[in-house]
Amino acid sequence: MKVLVIGSGGREHAICWKIAQSARVDKLFCAPGNGGISKVAEPVDIKAEDMSGLVRFAKSNGIGLTIVGPEAPLVNGLVDVFQKEGLRVFGPGKRASMLEGSKVFAKEAMKRWGVPTAAFEVFDDYKKAREYVEKKSLPLVVKADGLAAGKGVIICYTRDEALKALEDMMVNKKFGKSGERIVIEECLEGEEASIIVISDGRHVVPLATSQDHKRALDDDKGANTGGMGAYSPAPVVTPEEERRIMDEIVVPVIRGMAKEGMPYKGVLYVGIMVTAEGPKVLEFNVRFGDPETQAIFPRLKSDLMELIERSIDGKLKGYAPLWDTRSCVCVVMASGGYPGKYEKGKEIEGLDEAEGVGDTVVFHAGTRSTAEGGGEKIITDGGRVLGVTGLGEDIESAIKNTYKAVSKIRFENMHFRRDIGKRALAHSGIIT
Ligand code: AMP
Numbered sequence: 001m002k003v004l005v006i007g008s009g010g011r012e013h014a015i016c017w018k019i020a021q022s023a024r025v026d027k028l029f030c031a032p033g034n035g036g037i038s039k040v041a042e043p044v045d046i047k048a049e050d051m052s053g054l055v056r057f058a059k060s061n062g063i064g065l066t067i068v069g070p071e072a073p074l075v076n077g078l079v080d081v082f083q084k085e086g087l088r089v090f091g092p093g094k095r096a097s098m099l100e101g102s103k104v105f106a107k108e109a110m111k112r113w114g115v116p117t118a119a120f121e122v123f124d125d126y127k128k129a130r131e132y133v134e135k136k137s138l139p140l141v142v143k144a145d146g147l148a149a150g151k152g153v154i155i156c157y158t159r160d161e162a163l164k165a166l167e168d169m170m171v172n173k174k175f176g177k178s179g180e181r182i183v184i185e186e187c188l189e190g191e192e193a194s195i196i197v198i199s200d201g202r203h204v205v206p207l208a209t210s211q212d213h214k215r216a217l218d219d220d221k222g223a224n225t226g227g228m229g230a231y232s233p234a235p236v237v238t239p240e241e242e243r244r245i246m247d248e249i250v251v252p253v254i255r256g257m258a259k260e261g262m263p264y265k266g267v268l269y270v271g272i273m274v275t276a277e278g279p280k281v282l283e284f285n286v287r288f289g290d291p292e293t294q295a296i297f298p299r300l301k302s303d304l305m306e307l308i309e310r311s312i313d314g315k316l317k318g319y320a321p322l323w324d325t326r327s328c329v330c331v332v333m334a335s336g337g338y339p340g341k342y343e344k345g346k347e348i349e350g351l352d353e354a355e356g357v358g359d360t361v362v363f364h365a366g367t368r369s370t371a372e373g374g375g376e377k378i379i380t381d382g383g384r385v386l387g388v389t390g391l392g393e394d395i396e397s398a399i400k401n402t403y404k405a406v407s408k409i410r411f412e413n414m415h416f417r418r419d420i421g422k423r424a425l426a427h428s429g430i431i432t
């Protein structure tokens with residue numbers, strides 16, 4: 001079968017890397033791809049936003065399955081458009097994608113279904129939101145309703161911060177239409193984990209657990225980013241906690257969506273806060289996590305194509321993928337300045353040496369291959385540049401292996417966290 005993957009990040013490289021190993025795949029394309037993806041998939045010069053271009057490509061090249069990486073095309077209805085054209089595609093349709101596309105939709109749905117999440121209020125009137133914030137206890141969390149490229153959630157420790165968040169979103173329209181409605185919610189305390197599941201609309205299969213590192217600097221300091229590293233499994237999610245997450249959160253959501261006429265087919269990412277009262281939902285995403293996927297797929301022994309096709313065909317009942325029992329760590333190497341302003345075009349050295357370390361794979365995110373100045377080379381082309389990923393018998397050796405690979409790579413002004421996996425170590429009683 002010919003397969004098309006849409007997207008250009010580290011997540012899409014991990015998807016392509018895993019899909020390319022499947023015996024079901026004869027030819028793999030990625031639109032638009034990046035400097036690393038082109039080693040496993042043929043790049044197609046069409047952007048993820050160009051829906052009609054993608055449909056045209058899929059039709060004229062006999063694509064048997066399309067896999068969508070990022071959320072924006074899903075929320076914009078790419079799956080519905082492909083299906084209408086008779087094209088086979090993996091992911092939730094436009095209505096089901098509201099779980100990520102509208103925080104108000106997700107919060108109200110959770111309330112209807114009795115799914116544990118932070119207490120919240122919804123506002124579309126700036127004056128009323130202000131009045132509420134004036135008398136509410138702190139900290140609190142202000143969220144833009146719609147997609148905001150991961151920047152629409154502000155944790156406010158002071159009243160001034162909260163008032164500024166309201167003004168930015170509702171008056172200055174920092175996120176355009178996405179911020180016209182907002183959610184103000186209680187700030188939850190605990191440890192975060194990512195639960196990623198695949199559903200066929202009625203049945204659900206959990207993937208391995210994982211944890212992201214959202215802040216730019218060590219010890220969870222600095223600005224929020226798209227994610228600076230991940231590991232899998234996440235020991236904070238004990239087998240008992242995982243059962244609660246499935247029973248109290250995932251199953252009620254899949255059941256609720258089906259009952260309300262929007263059966264959920266595809267990947268569902270549930271951001272969880274493990275609180276003293278049990279697991280609560282922070283957010284839903286309708287796609288694989290980035291960089292969680294980079295830490296999960298090297299542990300997946302089963303064929304990802306089988307999982308995806310079973311989801312599309314409604315055949316997930318009783319299916320359990322096989323997992324490598326080893327731990328996996330992904331360290332994101334970023335451009336100097338990220339998540340703020342950064343420069344592109346820096347040559348990256350040491351990629352082969354990093355993969356030569358053994359049980360390692362370097363997933364590319366913001367990279368591009370170029371022949372400028374003679375000779376093929378890989379240069380930086382984004383904020384998050386690489387996801388250096390390594391396996392190990394336990395979390396400690398996975399961390400060692402991964403950082404050994406990281407030490408082989410160089411580009412001007414690179415930065416990365418040196419404490420990825422530290423929280424998992426603490427769970428094993430290892431203090432660094
Ligand atoms: P979201 O875009 O909804 O994923 O939120 C991004 C990040 O904000 C989450 O991963 C958490 O770190 C944090 N966050 C969101 N909601 C809350 C909350 N109610 N309490 C504490 N932290 C939160």
Ligand code: GLY
Binds near residue numbers: 212285288291
């Ligand atoms: N790692 C967070 C996300 O994918 O949204």
